[in-house]
Amino acid sequence: MISIEPVAAPDAPLARRNPVAKVAAALVFSFTLLATLDPVAPAIAIALELAVLPLFGIRYRVLARRAWPLMLSAAGILVTLVLFAADRSGRVLLDAGPVLVSTGVLMTALGLVLRVFAVALPGVIVFATTDPTDLADALIQNAKAPARFAIGALAAFRLVPLLGQEWQMISMARRARGVDAGRNPVAKLRLFTSTAFALLVGAIRRGTRLAVAMDARGFDAGTPRTVARRQHFTRADALLIAGAFVLAGAALTTSILLGVFRPLIS
Amino acid sequence: MLLGPSGAGKSTLLSALAGLLPEDSGEQEGTVEIDGLDPRKGRERVGIVFQDPETQLVMARCGDDVAFGLENRGVPADEIWPRVDEALHRVGFPYPRDRHTAALSGGEQQRLALAGALALRPALLLLDEPTANLDPAGADLVRHAVAGALDADTTLILVEHRVAEALPLVDRVVVLEPGGGVRADGTPEAVFAAHGAALAAEGVWVPGHPIAPRAATAGPGELLLTADRLGLPPRLGSTDLAVRAGEALAVRGPNGAGKSTLALLLGGLLRPGSGRVTASAELAGADHRTPPHRWRAPALARRIGSVFQDPEHQFVTSTVFDELALGPRRTGQPETVVKETVAGLLDRLRLARLAAANPYTLSGGEARRLSVATALATAPRLLICDEPTFGQDRRTWQELVDLFADLRDAGHGVVAVTHDADFVAALADRTVTLRRATDDHR
Amino acid sequence: MDNTTKRWRTIDIVVASVIAVAFGVIFWAWGLVWSATEGAFAFFPPAQTLLYGVWLMPAVIGGLVIRKPGAALYCETVAAVLSALLGSQWAGTVIPQGIVQGIGAELAFAAFRYRSFRLPTAVFAGALTGLSAALFDFFVWNVDYALTDYRIPYALLTIVSATVIAGAGGWLLTRALANTGVLDRFPAGRNRALI
Ligand SMILES: Nc1ncnc2c1ncn2[C@@H]1O[C@H](COP(=O)(O)OP(=O)(O)OP(=O)(O)O)[C@@H](O)[C@H]1O
Ligand SMILES: Nc1ncnc2c1ncn2[C@@H]1O[C@H](COP(=O)(O)OP(=O)(O)OP(=O)(O)O)[C@@H](O)[C@H]1O
Numbered sequence: 094m095i096s097i098e099p100v101a102a103p104d105a106p107l108a109r110r111n112p113v114a115k116v117a118a119a120l121v122f123s124f125t126l127l128a129t130l131d132p133v134a135p136a137i138a139i140a141l142e143l144a145v146l147p148l149f150g151i152r153y154r155v156l157a158r159r160a161w162p163l164m165l166s167a168a169g170i171l172v173t174l175v176l177f178a179a180d181r182s183g184r185v186l187l188d189a190g191p192v193l194v195s196t197g198v199l200m201t202a203l204g205l206v207l208r209v210f211a212v213a214l215p216g217v218i219v220f221a222t223t224d225p226t227d228l229a230d231a232l233i234q235n236a237k238a239p240a241r242f243a244i245g246a247l248a249a250f251r252l253v254p255l256l257g258q259e260w261q262m263i264s265m266a267r268r269a270r271g272v273d274a275g276r277n278p279v280a281k282l283r284l285f286t287s288t289a290f291a292l293l294v295g296a297i298r299r300g301t302r303l304a305v306a307m308d309a310r311g312f313d314a315g316t317p318r319t320v321a322r323r324q325h326f327t328r329a330d331a332l333l334i335a336g337a338f339v340l341a342g343a344a345l346t347t348s349i350l351l352g353v354f355r356p357l358i359s
Numbered sequence: 360m361l362l363g364p365s366g367a368g369k370s371t372l373l374s375a376l377a378g379l380l381p382e383d384s385g386e387q388e389g390t391v392e393i394d395g396l397d398p399r400k401g402r403e404r405v406g407i408v409f410q411d412p413e414t415q416l417v418m419a420r421c422g423d424d425v426a427f428g429l430e431n432r433g434v435p436a437d438e439i440w441p442r443v444d445e446a447l448h449r450v451g452f453p454y455p456r457d458r459h460t461a462a463l464s465g466g467e468q469q470r471l472a473l474a475g476a477l478a479l480r481p482a483l484l485l486l487d488e489p490t491a492n493l494d495p496a497g498a499d500l501v502r503h504a505v506a507g508a509l510d511a512d513t514t515l516i517l518v519e520h521r522v523a524e525a526l527p528l529v530d531r532v533v534v535l536e537p538g539g540g541v542r543a544d545g546t547p548e549a550v551f552a553a554h555g556a557a558l559a560a561e562g563v564w565v566p567g568h569p570i571a572p573r574a575a576t577a578g579p580g581e582l583l584l585t586a587d588r589l590g591l592p593p594r595l596g597s598t599d600l601a602v603r604a605g606e607a608l609a610v611r612g613p614n615g616a617g618k619s620t621l622a623l624l625l626g627g628l629l630r631p632g633s634g635r636v637t638a639s640a641e642l643a644g645a646d647h648r649t650p651p652h653r654w655r656a657p658a659l660a661r662r663i664g665s666v667f668q669d670p671e672h673q674f675v676t677s678t679v680f681d682e683l684a685l686g687p688r689r690t691g692q693p694e695t696v697v698k699e700t701v702a703g704l705l706d707r708l709r710l711a712r713l714a715a716a717n718p719y720t721l722s723g724g725e726a727r728r729l730s731v732a733t734a735l736a737t738a739p740r741l742l743i744c745d746e747p748t749f750g751q752d753r754r755t756w757q758e759l760v761d762l763f764a765d766l767r768d769a770g771h772g773v774v775a776v777t778h779d780a781d782f783v784a785a786l787a788d789r790t791v792t793l794r795r796a797t798d799d800h801r
Numbered sequence: 802m803d804n805t806t807k808r809w810r811t812i813d814i815v816v817a818s819v820i821a822v823a824f825g826v827i828f829w830a831w832g833l834v835w836s837a838t839e840g841a842f843a844f845f846p847p848a849q850t851l852l853y854g855v856w857l858m859p860a861v862i863g864g865l866v867i868r869k870p871g872a873a874l875y876c877e878t879v880a881a882v883l884s885a886l887l888g889s890q891w892a893g894t895v896i897p898q899g900i901v902q903g904i905g906a907e908l909a910f911a912a913f914r915y916r917s918f919r920l921p922t923a924v925f926a927g928a929l930t931g932l933s934a935a936l937f938d939f940f941v942w943n944v945d946y947a948l949t950d951y952r953i954p955y956a957l958l959t960i961v962s963a964t965v966i967a968g969a970g971g972w973l974l975t976r977a978l979a980n981t982g983v984l985d986r987f988p989a990g991r992n993r994a995l996i
């Protein structure tokens with residue numbers, strides 16, 4: 094089933110930090126790392142990420158389950174690079190027409206795969222520990238995001254699990270009417286499209302009703318809103334962001350000192 | 360209390376009173392005033408609860424949802440939580456504030472929505488069919504909560520199709536005329552004494568005008584479908600059941616007992632988690648060795664028809680005609696037969712006028728009739744309906760009872776999941792009552 | 802266009818968010834129904850570009866339905882935040898990426914001063930989101946691939962796919978939605994009644 098609730102222990106020391114700080118830290122960390130294409134900096138970064146994992150209250154098994162699509166991407170990168178690598182230097186290990194495997198290609202692949210993991214993991218970790226309500230509250234109170242938009246988006250997020258159930262309902266309704274695709278992929282695609290359309294129509298109708306219900310309770314009535322749940326942005330939160338920057342910077346510096354640094358734009 | 364047949368404009372009037380009519384569509388005539396103010400400005404003084412609780416919950420946690428209105432009104436932060444707790448207490452809400460709204464049953468959602476309106480301390484409380492999809496016990500609780508929440512300076516306007524149970528809450532009845540105007544206005548006794556029979560004929564539920572039951576004309580026939588220790592944890596506990604031809608079986612039970620789940624399992628739409636569903640050779644012919652959920656869809660549609668709790672989920676095409684033609688076409692009927700079948704159904708269910716309309720634009724009653732008609736189009740031997748009468752006025756209700764009774768008397772099996780005691784009394788030959796499988800989990 | 806119509810109503814905000822969220826759920830269901838293709842795509846990313854446009858649809862549809870400044874950007878951003886919350890493999894980076902893609906469509910609608918929402922505008926919006934998406938990938942993800950054999954064809958395919966699927970497809974989808982009556986409270990739905 095589809096769910097947007099956090100999967101981590103909520104009172105772990107870093108999971109407890111302000112959501113805006115957590116997201117900012119993840120973005121800072123990821124974007125600093127994007128600057129290089131070498132394998133060393135991402136390898137260090139991954140080690141750091143795995144080391145702080147317990148502080149976010151996430152178990153390694155849970156992370157593995159959340160991050161498994163990354164494995165597929167890794168395999169995809171390898172295949173694509175073998176076919177289309179820019180740098181085909183190094184000792185040739187296998188050469189069959191367009192397929193060329195050389196040590197240079199393998200080094201590049203290693204760098205890219207590690208890079209994908211290193212850049213994606215901070216986001217996976219942070220969003221696995223963040224509750225959407227807290228994120229919206231913090232965006233409004235600490236990041237000065239417009240309240241109407243943050244709350245409107247939050248109200249729509251509440252519909253995610255409901256729409257997931259609705260998808261199954263619609264599929265069953267079609268079967269009840271004698272509509273199925275069997276093994277025919279074209280029929281399958283058409284069935285998918287029409288189910289998706291029905292879902293979209295139902296979702297918009299729900300959204301319209303929800304907006305009326307929100308107005309009925311004084312949303313957007315012009316009165317200044319008060320907040321029932323306070324989010325605080327403390328020095329520890331600022332430190333988290335700074336820490337993310339320092340750690341990512343340290344990974345980059347190491348790769349520069351080792352002489353393997355390859356800037357993204359050269 | 361506001362009364363009137365389906366489509367008379369009851370819900371529209373409530374929206375107008377709450378200042379919620381869209382400014383940008385439709386034409387407006389006349390004025391509404393709340394304490395001498397335009398209702399758009401008087402919104403502060405009005406609380407409204409719509410019929411469908413699921414679409415009016417805004418936040419993911421129950422406490423936050425009640426607090427939502429208070430935040431919007433600018434109530435100081437330290438007053439919010441005491442008022443939230445008070446409102447939850449007044450409606451008898453059984454869970455702590457951090458309970459997730461997605462984990463509530465229909466009745467609990469309804470109570471939460473009511474708490475959200477009460478926390479604002481409205482001077483005018485508007486309730487649109489607040490008990491329509493609740494089990495009898497849940498409906499009782501909501502009515503008690505409403506009664507307890509009213510005090511000397513709160514006005515209540517209530518829309519209900521089923522009048523009898525709600526009468527103790529009200530001291531005045533206003534009947535709307537379809538097409539505009541007020542038909543009658545006065546104490547319940549006076550209105551029902553003067554207009555009772557005429558209103559009942561038009562589709563208003565009037566106490567003391569019972570509908571004649573339609574008992575079976577013959578005993579039940581062959582076995583069609585059997586469920587052996589059928590279950591789908593945690594939605595449905597182990598259930599045994601048999602359906603025969605020429606019999607109408609009612610399935611009842613509290614909200615969340617798994618009735619809809621059972622209907623889907625019997626209809627061959629869900630894979631059973633435990634136990635099994637067996638179709639007899641009478642129903643399935645050569646296929647009776649495979650369970651219904653493994654049948655190909657066209658074969659399933661010819662044998663078992665399902666009507667869902669939400670009619671909109673069932674619509675696949677863009678016109679009423681195509682909607683009805685779909686089933687027969689998929690089961691390989693020639694086009695002339697399809698046309699005949701569709702014309703017959705359109706006639707029978709008063710939908711002929713709407714043949715070219717888009718199914719999504721139908722009113723609630725029409726959508727319900729269409730969803731029943733689509734299931735009938737393939738002439739299945741067994742018909743399974745989930746809440747076929749919910750939110751219907753008296754006239755549609757009566758038509759549905761007659762339709763199901765005719766089917767049963769023609770040798771079809773009918774299974775109806777319902778909270779509607781009148782419907783059970785009028786139609787059912789036998790009743791199965793489910794209990795909640797996982798009471799302690801919830 | 803005056804100020805009152807530029808201000809977002811509650812219904813604009815909620816429906817824009819819901820469109821984004823519904824697409825998130827549809828993408829999730831896509832994975833469920835076509836788990837086989839997901840594997841195939843992962844093993845050969847160029848194939849994925851053919852369907853890239855589907856991921857960009859919320860931006861164009863948001864702009865066409867809501868018709869307010871910022872709608873395209875807002876929809877694509879909310880869709881990105883949602884996929885991060887759902888545990889998308891790209892998590893954090895998907896958010897800036899969504900913003901970049903949203904800006905593409907937003908610029909197209911702004912170029913017509915939020916007055917035209919016809920097919921050519923939609924196609925233009927699709928092309929510009931495609932362009933911004935292609936630029937992002939070109940510089941951030943694809944640097945190590947061969948320029949002429951991979952990076953440029955990949956970028957061009959992304960733009961074509963976005964133009965056709967997100968642009969023209971988004972326009973057709975909006976029209977189909979209007980025909981069901983759910984958009985009656987939006988300008989996009991009111992045109993239906995007039996035609
Ligand atoms: N958005 C709309 N556009 C056009 N017509 C509408 C719209 N909403 C309602 N109507 C029509 O207005 C009439 C009154 O609808 P309303 O929902 O107020 O009826 P009601 O008395 O509450 O009926 P019910 O008992 O079935 O709930 C109906 O004929 C309905 O089809
Ligand atoms: N798709 C689903 N996934 C998980 N749990 C579900 C799903 N649908 C329903 N449930 C849960 O299963 C239980 C039984 O649901 P079901 O809809 O069958 O109840 P019901 O008896 O029809 O209730 P009601 O009278 O409110 O319609 C409920 O606790 C419900 O929350």
Ligand SMILES: [Mg+2]
Nearest residue numbers: 369370371487
């Ligand atoms: Mg109504």
Ligand SMILES: [Mg+2]
Nearest residue numbers: 618619668745
């Ligand atoms: Mg049910």
